[in-house]
Amino acid sequence: MLAVKQLSKNTSSKALFVAGARRSVRGVINAKDRIGIRRLQSQAAAQTDRDTITRLLYSIGTKREVERYLRIFSSSSHPSQPAKFAVIKVGGAVLDQLDELALSLSFLYRVGLYPVILHGAGPQLNEIIEAEGVVPDYIDGIRITDTKTLQIARRVFLEENLRLVGALEKLGCRARPITSGIFTADYLDQDKYGLVGKITKVDKRPIEASIRAGALPILTSLAESAEGQILNVNADIAAGELAKELEPLKIVYLNEKGGLYHGVTGEKLDVINLDEDFDSLMKEPWVKYGTKLKLREIKELLDHLPRSSSVAIISADSLQKELFTDSGAGTLIRRGYKLFKHSSVESVGADRLRQVIHDRDPEVLSGKQSVAGVLNDLKMTPYTIYGDEAFDAVAIVTHPDGEVPVITKLLASRNGIMNSVIDNVFNAIKRDHRRLFWTARADDEMRAWHFERAHGSFTRAGRSLFWYGIQNVDEVESVVKDLEASGRIERSYLPVGPSARPKTAASGLGGVRSYSTFARRVAPGMSRGYATAATPAPQPSTEVKRLGLIGARGFTGQALTSLLSNHPYLNLTHVSSRQLAGYPLDTYTKASVQFSNLSTTDVERMEKDGEVDAWVMALPNGACKPFVDAVDRGAKIRESTGSVIVDLSADYRFEKGWTYGLPELYGREAIRASRRISNPGCYATSSQLLIAPLVKHITDGVWPTVFGMSGYSGAGTIAGSTDPDGRPATVSKVSPEGLHGGVRPYALTDHIHEREAGYHLSSLRGAPMKVAFIPSVAPWFSGIISVLSAPLNAKMSAKDLKALYEEKYAGEKLISIGREVPGLQAVQDKQGWSVGGFQVHSEGDRAVVVGGLDNLLKGAATQCLQNLNLALGYDEYAGIPIE
Incomplete structure (x- = not known):
């Protein structure tokens, strides 16, 4: 026994094997000694196994990628919570590819990772049920389960479970069948669905015991009621409930297709970031039936999990590539991250920034x-700090006037790397700066990441310098010399001698990375950035384009023409008003323009001849369609997609094929891709901006109320009026005198903006909702004050309430959030929307918030210009004075 104690102190497997052999020769090894030696031999073999499999993984990704993900995944589990790596749901169809599935899962096992595996068996069950004369029946996509069906289902699940366990053990991978005791359920609706369960409790102890024993847990989706009745549960639902309990880094759905696919182009969706993409994706006509249900289920699941969790939909044979490479292989779905951008340490939070620098x-x-x-170095030059709200990635960019920007710090946490937050931050920087330099240590574990994003680079004395936006080598050398002279890079990077000149993408080194939206593929070998949020926006156009305005006589037309006078690229070439035809347009100062009286025939001809690039329809409700039809006819003759149209009336706000143009709520990408845009109503804009941050917090069935007061310009103008010189005048239908100094409620029910707000907010809520709206006209010219009263489904404080708005509208240039109630002076003649006065009832169940905008600007003209800019490829705020 003394020899055994001495052996146990030796940590070298080789020494143990040698000592064991010597003792065997002497014949003094007892049974206990032999067990210990076999265990040590097994551990040594396992380590060799792990090393071999790890080297095999290098063939699908870089060594740094594989080792980084292995490190992240291995450290995700703790002995007290060993099931934190992944939940893998195996579709029944995938079980027919058993050898491929077992091989992929055994790879994970051999590198020391223990996913929790739950499988379905739908196709196998259908085959046996039909063979036994039972016709499968479904309601709302749920299998009706009677006693006969459940009996067959239980047998099929057990058989498939043992088949998978056997295939794994055949490969030397320990696996434990767990076919009961995990899920407790109630009847979903016994009269309607029969023996179908709704999971109420998950017991993770048998799962954790299996992993601690070194075996993969293999689960079925069968559940038991409190009385012991076996109940059938959809495997996807069971996997989701399991994930909510375990909170793993990864939830993987294995299917035979290997991902989700675009219903029109047929391309695989590489990345979906729900915070940015979900609402626009659910509006796509091809997203329906099973795809829509799957996306809703995944969103509901991820809303319950930490932001570090993500869902992957992938085929069994590509599982390793999905998990261990930046480029992935299937469809990756995650919640996404909100970004910030500040120009001072104080606005970021000095203590948090210091901690990030200290730790990373x-x-x-x-x-x-x-x-x-x-921090002291930052006082010497203008800078911007970029990051996400969780501080998983932070970057500092210095940018003195007239000089090339430099990233001086790029610091990411483990979550920031694994969930590509660093990609998101980098691309926020890229949107702001067309040229950029940055440095990294030559041994940086993300060295490949830097190369993928650079147009060129060179390395000297253990450090690398990267850049993009410059292709000419001579210009690079000139910039680097300037950076060295000013001390903005910490050492001399320029190599000595002509043979050591820096390499650019044009000369064969480096590469420009392409990024995806949900409808585009990621370039092969590149890592996946955020859809929408992380997609580098195209560089704004500087091409001069022509605009036609039909219906320019009203207050909104005047406000729009005044803004267009300061637009750097968009020229107003045609304005149409029947009453003002022949008169000069006084509110447009960039050029001399006269009103004309364009007919639909004129518009069709102009569109056919390509005389304008965009049209704005500023006509009364119901008058727009003939002109839109004329544009469509002209475009068809020209065989083009047609000019951009922005309609200011309510005619197309509910129309399929038209994009609803409220960028702050419904995204910019759809507007950029659209040729037909409906401008939201003024009251509807303010109401939606008020309600949107609360849509998920409003009590079901008890809808919010908005009381709105608008200046009398919102009532429109009187046709046929003239000024003292006999010229047609713009006169409001309502005057302060007619209001006698007070306010006048009107359209007390069924106002068009009430229906408009409810209709579009339903897409944010993910379910139908209504808005109760009461408008009034007030004795001031322009400006809307809207007061929201919203019933809350859970208690919150005024501080919590304000934080929701700050999170929702972070970084929005035309939204101002304050503590006080915004008064008329805060909104009148202002380009944006203001919100404040955050209050919660003493019982915590009702929120009151006040918002406001100028009905002629953000409620009409300014928003129209935002939509025009986006659709025409300009900077969104071109021509809009930002305060």
Whole structure:
């Protein structure tokens, strides 16, 4: 036994094997000794196995990628919570590819990872049921389960479970069948669905015991009621409930298709970021039936999980590529991250920034710099700090006037790397700066990441310098010399001698990374960035384009023409008003333009001849369609997609094929891709901006109420009026005198903006909702004050309430959030929307918030210009004075 104790102290497998052999020769090994030696031999073999499999993984990704993900996944589990790596749901059809499935799962096992595996058996069950003369029946996509069906289902699930366990063990992978005791359920609706369960409780103890014993847990989706009745549960639902309990890093759905696919183009959707893409994706006509249900279920699941969790939909044979490479292989779905951008340390939060620098900056960790030194350097030059709300990725960019911007710090956490938050932050920087330099250590574990994003680079003395936006080598050298001279890069990077000149993408090194939206593929070998949020926006156009305005006589037309006078690229070439034909357009100062009286025939001809690039329809409700039809006819003759149309009336706000143009709520990408845009109503804009941050917090069935007061310009103008000189005048239908100094409620029910707000907010809520709206006209010219009263489904404080608005509208240039109730002076003649006065009832169940905008600007003209800019490829705020 003394020999055994001495052996146990030796940590070298080789020494143990040698010592064991010597003792075997001497014949003094007892049974206990032999067991210990076999265990050590097994551990040594397992380590060899792991090393071999890890090297095999290098063939599908870079060594740094594989080792990074292995490190992240391995550290995700703790002995107290060993099931934190992944939940893998195996579709029944995938079980027919048993050898491929078992091989993929055994790969994970052999590198020390223990996913929780739950399988379905739908196709197998259908085959046996039909063979036994039972016709499968479904209601709302749920299998009706009677006693006969359940009996067959239980047998099929057990057989398939043992088949998978057997296939894994055949490969030397320990697996444990767990076919009961995990899920407790109630009847979903016994009269309607029969023996179908709704999971009420998940017991994770048998799962964790299996992993601690070194075996993969293999689960079925059968559940038991409290009385012991076996109930059938959809496998996707069961996997979701299991994930909510375990909170794993990854939820993987294995299917035979290998991902989700675009219903029109047929391309695989590489990345879906729900915070940005969900609402627009659900509006796509091809997203229906099973795809729509799957997306809703995944969103509901991820809303319950930490932001570090993500869902992957993938085929069994590509599982390793999905998990261990940046490019992935299937469809990755995650919640996404909100970004910030600040120009001072104080606005970011000095304490949090100091902590990030202290914990992550390699120069600080190595003692070459101090946190105070990093912050002091920022006082010497203009800078911007980029990051996400969770501080999983933070970047500091210095940008003195007239000089090339430089990233001085790029610091990411483990979550920031794994969930590509660093991609998101980098692309926010890229949108702001067309040229950029940054440095990294030559041994940086993300070295490949830097190369993929650079147009060129070179390395010297253990550090690399990267850049994009410059292709000419001579220009690169000139910039680097300037950066060195000003001390903005910390050492001399320029190599000596002509043979050591920096390499650019044009000369064969580096590469420009392409990014995806949900409808585009990621370039092969590149890592996946965020759809929409992380997609680098195209560089704004500077091409001069022509605009035609039909119905320019009213107050909104005047406001729009005044804004267009300051637009750097968009020229107003045609304005149409029957009453003002022949008169000069006084509110447009960029050029001399006269009113004309364009007929639909004129518009069709102009569109056919390509005389304008965009049209704005500023006509009364019901008058727009003949002109839109004329544009369509002209475009058809020209065989083009036609000019952009922005309609200011209510005619197309519910129309399929038209994009609803409220960028702050419903996204910019759809507007950029659209040729037909409906401009939201003024009251509807303010109401939706008020309600949107609360849509998920409003009590079901008890709808919010908005009381709105608008200046009398919102009532429209009187036709046929003239000024003292006999010229047609713009006169409001309502005057302060007619209001006698007070307010006048009107359209007390069924106002068009009430229906408009409810209709579009339903897409944010994910379910139909209504808005109760009461408008009034007030004795001031322009400006809307809207007061929201919203019933809450859970208690919150006024501070919580304000935080919801700050999160929703972070970074929006035309939205101002304050503590006080916004008064008329805060909205009149202002380009944006203001909100404040956040209050919650003393019982915590009702929120009151006040918002406001100028009905002629953000309620009409300014918003129209935002939509025009996006659709025409300009910067969204071109021509709009930002305060």
